[in-house]
Amino acid sequence: MVTMRLRTTLLAVCFLCARSVSGSYPQAQNVTWKSTNFKTLLTWEPKPSAEYSYTVEFSTISGNKQRTSHCIRSSATVCDLTSYLTDLKACYTADVLSEPLPGITSDDIEAPHSSSPRFCPYKDTDIGKPDFKLEVSEDKKNTTLYVTDPLTALFNDGHQLTIRDIFSSQLEYKVTYRKNRSTGKKVYNSKTSTIELTNLDRGESYCFNVQAYIPSRNPDKQLGELSLTKCSENDKPFFEGFSVGSIAAAIFFILLMIGLIIAVTVVCCRRVKKAQRRGKQVPLQDA
Template sequence: MMALGLLAALGIVFFFCTHPTSGSYPTAQNVTWKSNNFKTFLTWEPKPSANYSYTVEYSALGMDRQRNLLCIRSSGTWCDLSDSLTDLKACYTADVLSEPPLGASSEIIEFPYTSAPKFCPYKDTNIGKPEFKLEVSEDKRMTTLYVTDPPTALYKDGRHLNIRDIFSKDLEYKVTYRKNKSTGKKVLTSNSSVIEVKNLDRGESYCFNVQVYIPSRSPDKQLGELSLTQCSPDDPTIVTTYSVGVIAAAIFLILLLIGIVIAVIVVCCKHRNKALKNEKEGVPLRDKV
């Protein structure tokens, strides 16, 4: 009888080890949204053991909950919801449920879960750094920036969308520029992808940075990632090519050379005039008729 009781006890232990109750499933921790250019992931930790898995449920506020087919009873610690959050101006909530592993059954009705904070793609996705090209005007007083609107992770009617397709009139660009090798900065904003920076000093090289600016967002989300720095080419002049000492020495040599030339001309003229005078004095007067 004792042996049978021991076997029964071991069976119960084995059952609960292979079919744990809701309290025995560890819940997900650090559930966080990570989104860049509308490429949106829900992430969490830790990686589950072989005894349980994770399922993600999400919904727009006030709507029914849904599941992404790739994030049901998964052993991963992230879920790509980029294509699931179709209404970009809506706000979403999500839960990460701890469930039995794929293929296992359970009598539990409600599994433990951890909720993610509210996420609004239009207001919260981070915007990456833009790329741009420079063109300097003929008079060297204006530089035009041709900005490429950053692409997003989204498609519509088979076309890859960029951030201007989504933000439209809300999209602006902030340009920060300065003279090369200078720390003083100036800033301008433009709602166009073609930006003219005017009234620049002729012959100076300027350096530019560009970032997306969304004024309608909260202050901490208005600016995108800063672009790489690009500088316009130098317009070499005597002042920028040579030092002040070299220029001063060159001017002195030129003036000295001019002085020598003038002195030689003066001496030559004096010698010529003297020779002519002597020649006239040496000619005898003609006798009167």
């Protein structure tokens, strides 16, 4: 008898815990891929309420759907799929399903879902800005840029891969440079990470920017993020950057200012001396 009552009580508790919700949950909105250097996130909106969660399913265009444990019935609105998109040259799609939380049932036969656009890592991931070092030759005729290939979020046998490891010979670098005091720009493309520029004016200071360039991609994805600007030192004498007329005018102006200062000083000294003489010539008044 006691056993029967206990079973009945447990069934009642389980029935109360398994709440039922009628109606559909909101679909995810703005499902978007965000990827830089093969660090790939799927994002969406809005933040779910306390009654439902999100589950992500993803696959190649013709493959079977997969799930990852950290993106099942989650309250987050982002899913990191970096390590799951292993075939970089394949194209993927993903679905974000609106599902009840554990312990809650729904009348929906199929969970409401929203699909992502197609994403192809090799063609679509953005490339971050590279770093580089400048070196000017001793004879001041050549400037060499040593570019550090940006690291990716991918690893192979414990080794973190660079974009050069992945794109190989398809990776080039676009160098944009100008004279330090000029707005006119020139462009040079290099297929290597060591870039030697030989057509620069000797001793002139130049400023450089570098960005990854992958010609095989669609035009809107060919260029990576622009690097920080770095400038070489100016080895020319200060006056060499000015014309003869400018230098002559500057010298004339300096001499003129010196002459004016001397003249004003002389006039002031004379006035002071005259005032002193007049003060001595004034007779004393009787008290």
